[in-house]
Amino acid sequence: MGGTVLVSGTSSDAHTWNLIYVHLFLEERGYTVHNLGSCVPDDLLVRSCRELRPDLVVLSSVNGHGFTDGLRAIRTIREQRDVRHVPVVIGGKLGTDGLRNAGCTRRLLNAGFDAVFDNGDLGAFELFLNRHRTAAA
């Protein structure tokens, strides 16, 4: 089966329907999900990674600040000696202009995200999960 996934909103984002949806989506694929809810400060995210030791962290943001908040969150995680190796992905509506932004996506990947689903592409996410699962097996 899938393992443990930590689902979390980003620090400035109050939206939760996205979190509930992604939570159910993962549960239906056999994962055990811990949902941190919205407006999660980076230190709570790091602490939860430390305590839960999840197999995957999924950040979701739709308020338009996802690029900025995601960048800060991933840098913080990758700086921690003990949790820096956890796989982390981000998705949703990451910018304010509704456009796919290859430059921003590349910066997020370079900063340490394992995958970025800029326009919330669930098909691509599913493929990622399958690959991730095979790799872990």
Added chain:
Amino acid sequence: MTAPPDRGFGGFVATARSHGHLVVQPRMGFGSRARMRVGLERTKQAQGVTVGTITLDSYTRVGDFAAARAAVGGNSPLNGYPLLAHGAEATRALLDGVQDESFPVQVRHGSARPQAVFAELVAAGVHATEGGPVSYCLPYSRTPLRESVRHWAQSCELLASAGGPDVVPHLESFGGCMLGQLCPPGLLVALSVLEGLFFTQHGLRSISLSYAQQTSTEQDMEALAALHRLAAEELPPDVRWHSVLYAYMGLYPSTARGAERLLRSAASLAVRAGAARLIVKTTAEAHRIPTIAENVAALELAAHTAAQARPDEPGAPRDESGGGVYAEARALVHAVRELHPDLGTALARAFARGLLDIPFCLHPDNQGRTRSLIDDQGRLRWSSTGGLPLPGTAPQPAARAMTSAGLLESLTFVQRAYDS
């Protein structure tokens, strides 16, 4: 003795209403001051009776002023106006020559700790804002409800003491929206009235109560009728109030045509049900932050539609007292008021005991034992009432397990109806 004239937000809406005009308002906010200024000017020039809006960005909402300043400094895009990063003085200059008696401006924020925002907007010369101890806590923050109540009590008092000789400070409850979708109307109406009462306990004399359009026009008519009736019964007689309808706050139609149809139905609902003000949504809603031009187009479409609609005759065959919605809302309001004379204490206790419980809300202070569904007539109903003290609810079959597909089907109900 006649009350002194109110040249502020509440007075403006009351005057428009007495002339038979629906006031229309955008949800507009930009990171740049220059763009914000033009947005307000265009709102003022739009065809229709408009008021202005400054919607704040998410960093300012959660109190991360450093991130807001960094975004302004680094020119990164913001999803609203960073009031504290720009500061009161610059905001006052931005408003100079735009905000006046014929064009009051409201700051919209979404903060569970709004003291700094309130102090800044008052210093910038604005006297109208919105939110509430519940509606800006549970859907917008991780702040414990009891703390939010304390922050909001202080903030209300700050605002209440801020008016001038002829400007009465105005506060709108966001209680009629909550998570934007899938909250049955009885609870929305109750929360709006309860937050309005909270505002009056903390000194405000000019308030508005909100209701967000849901899945059924007929049910929405009942809900607005219930809101009007309950507000008249519960609010102190010296408080001036009006009702504000929000065009649909859930997952919006993705086509321009669908978005415009939904906005038109909101505008005629507002007029038919006797709401005084309407906050619009644009054709960009499902996709991104709207431009100034898209906001103006939405305002003008709403005003034009409203001008062609007529209020329903009182005593029309429909149950104009609000029927089931009224009975539900009244039961909730009374159950909460009985808990404690101080509304803030009563609200916190009510959530702790599950007498108020928002479906699908993840906040730790919400019990999460209620659930809702859209029935075959398109009305929002309870599928689990948890501990809500509702009149005559028969024990219900346990709600079906929620699936991602089932959730999306409910969330897209309105979107699908208007896009098709």
